[in-house]
Amino acid sequence: MxxxxxxxxxxxxxxxxxxxxxxxxxxxxxxxxxxxxxxxxxxxxxxxxxxxxxxxxxxxxxxxxxxxHGRQPKPLPDTGTLLGDLAGFAGVVLAVFSDPVVLAATPGLLADLKQQPEIAARFQEAFIAGERVQVVALLERAVARGELGTLPDAATVHAAVLGTVFAWVFLLAQPPTPQLAPRIASMVAAGIAEWAHDDR
Structure with missing residues (x-):
């Protein structure tokens, strides 16, 4: 639509x-x-x-x-490490979900999107696709630096960050803390290492 x-x-x-x-x-x-x-x-x-x-x-x-309105994903800075890049991305997602308007609107809007596939498609394009581009870029940088031997599945990495933030903010109703983004990054980085091991 x-x-x-x-x-x-x-x-x-x-x-x-x-x-x-x-x-x-x-x-x-x-x-x-x-x-x-x-x-x-x-x-x-x-x-x-x-x-x-x-x-x-x-x-x-x-x-x-x-x-x-006005929410255009911007390229994340290259921190020099996969862990730093993941923490930066997690911080961006946390900032979006911590916006009072987003916080108040998201649960009800997501429920309505199930009945309005045209808007759901626009949601995917505006939010999900833009974030996925950021995830692909940070993973490609990690491969180029030699931190990763192969490119992990970007959708899985994205879901790990997005799902953890969503659960923390909406399901557990906990406020973000300065330590949260680095902790999420550490968990996701450990998961990437485990996924790489399992794929051997």
Missing amino acids: EPSKQPPGRPRDARVDDAIRDAVRELVTEVGYAALTMDAVAARAHVGKAAIYRRHASRGELVFSALV
């Missing part, structure tokens, strides 16, 4: 886009995803509900748009 399109006619007003986006981010943190309504967003943004529906067909699409 392509991003929402404006019908032919007057150009879309960026001020309305910003007002809607700000209203969504404020309301999600105040009332939660489940209680978020188009009426409440329209009232907070001081726009008509029709203006929202011209841009977003559903609550899931509306919240998704607010979450992904």
Whole structure:
């Protein structure tokens, strides 16, 4: 599914886009995803509900748009070691999930994505695919440095980091600590070594 399109006619007003986006981010943190309504967003943004529906067909699409705005994955710095690169990546994932808006919206949004495959596909493209590129890059650097003999499965490494962070933040409801990213990196690096041993 392509991003929402404006019908032919007057150009879309960026001020309305910003007002809607700000209203969504404020309301999600105040009332939660489940209680978020188009009426409440329209009232907070001081726009008509029709203006929202011209841009977003559903609550899931509306919240998704607010979450992904401005979130473009950037190449991670080369720290010189696999452990350092993994810790840097884990830190980025922790920072995303620690955003109050993401924290409040993610559980409900993920549930809605099961019923909205078009938005789920965009979620994969915006979040998962971008992060996977970062994982592939850090693993390729480790191979080039001689830290790894072969390139591990990037999807497995990505899932190990992402799943641990998700469990910590959403299932255990624990706040991130400065030691968490390095610890996750150590566990994943140990797992990579074990996977390499098993593949021999």
